Amino acid sequence: MKTIAVINGPNLNRLGTREPEVYGSATLKDLEERLSAEAKALGVEIQFHQSNHEGTLVDLFGQLADEGVEGVVLNGAAYTHTSVALRDAISASGIRVVEVHISNIYSREAFRKHSYTAPVCEGVITGLGFNGYSYALKQLAT
């Protein structure tokens, strides 16, 4: 059975209370419950990670590669726009990664329009809320 990891970066532990007009009122737990049910239906193993720390996310890519995880659904949050280290970790891991953003990063501030990580990901889904994670999971499961 394939294993897919869902990685949420900084401040996404605050979903539900963080800027609900941008990110909605559902929590990270709600998201993980939804994806667990979808993974079951797709016949894949799923694991969840969240960190506010860049180095932890970098370490995680190495660990997941060593574990043989086949795919990652990544919302790198603010590190998307700042982190060469995260980009290099994705690249070095050799894992298929789909980048997801809850909000539409192209309809917001100019600094969100650039992603360091997108070029080393299989694709990017932005602005579709939690549905983006579901589409990414489906992509990686098949």
Ligand code: DQA
């Ligand atoms: C985000 C968009 C990023 O620009 C922002 O820094 C986040 C969340 C999103 O899911 O819409 O923290 O990745």
